[in-house]
Amino acid sequence: xxxxxxxxxxxxxxxxxxxxxxxxxxxxxxxxxxxxxxxxxxxxxxxxxxxxxxxxxxxxxxxxxxxxxxxxxxxxxxxxxxxxxxxxxxxxxxxxxxxxxxxxxxxxxxx
Amino acid sequence: xxxxxxxxxxxxxxxxxxxxxxxxxxxxxxxxxxxxxxxxxxxxxxxxxxxxxxxxxxxxxxxxxxxxxxxxxxxxxxxxxxxxxxxxxxxxxxxxxxxxxxxxxxxxxxxxxxxx
Numbered sequence: 571x572x573x574x575x576x577x578x579x580x581x582x583x584x585x586x587x588x589x590x591x592x593x594x595x596x597x598x599x600x601x602x603x604x605x606x607x608x609x610x611x612x613x614x615x616x617x618x619x620x621x622x623x624x625x626x627x628x629x630x631x632x633x634x635x636x637x638x639x640x641x642x643x644x645x646x647x648x649x650x651x652x653x654x655x656x657x658x659x660x661x662x663x664x665x666x667x668x669x670x671x672x673x674x675x676x677x678x679x680x681x
Numbered sequence: 682x683x684x685x686x687x688x689x690x691x692x693x694x695x696x697x698x699x700x701x702x703x704x705x706x707x708x709x710x711x712x713x714x715x716x717x718x719x720x721x722x723x724x725x726x727x728x729x730x731x732x733x734x735x736x737x738x739x740x741x742x743x744x745x746x747x748x749x750x751x752x753x754x755x756x757x758x759x760x761x762x763x764x765x766x767x768x769x770x771x772x773x774x775x776x777x778x779x780x781x782x783x784x785x786x787x788x789x790x791x792x793x794x795x796x797x
């Protein structure tokens with residue numbers, strides 16, 4: 571079945587760039603998402619990319635998609651302490667009803 | 682736009698009692714709502730999917746009679762945890778998908794349930 575994998579933890583210094591990686595198995599994935607979850611809160615959609623795109627940039631966020639390797643990454647430029655959270659990678663295919671989530675990467679930003 | 686609310690945000694109940702959690706889409710009509718459960722430091726586990734006016738579709742391993750889901754209108758879905766036990770303590774998150782407005786799911790803030 572479909573699977574989404576992420577590293578569980580990332581620590582960076584304030585001002586540095588963060589890169590969170592994700593791999594997925596479903597070759598028919600059409601939509602790939604990045605969600606942010608702050609402590610005790612629900613998930614906030616940060617950005618998403620369609621499978622026919624290689625890159626998407628939105629202010630400090632850059633999403634890169636390597637469809638051949640089924641690899642998705644989220645780069646956060648000039649990481650701030652407020653970026654500390656759990657980041658979930660997720661995928662869904664066109665005919666799929668469910669969104670499949672990774673386990674989440676906990677980003678810790680040191681001041 | 683596309684705000685999803687949950688009520689209550691946290692609840693403590695005694696073992697054996699039932700608890701109802703509400704999920705509302707505030708500024709849009711949600712044809713499909715999802716209920717997730719999240720254990721500490723873990724990902725979201727999809728419990729069930731509900732479409733307005735029809736019975737919910739439960740994921741394998743989720744007890745229908747224990748987790749009652751009602752999607753009575755396009756803006757409201759409820760999850761009732763019946764005869765709650767301490768092992769039901771968890772963070773419950775609902776999500777709504779907007780038909781015709783793209784492919785995103787919008788999430789509620791979650792409800793923390795503690796069963797004593």
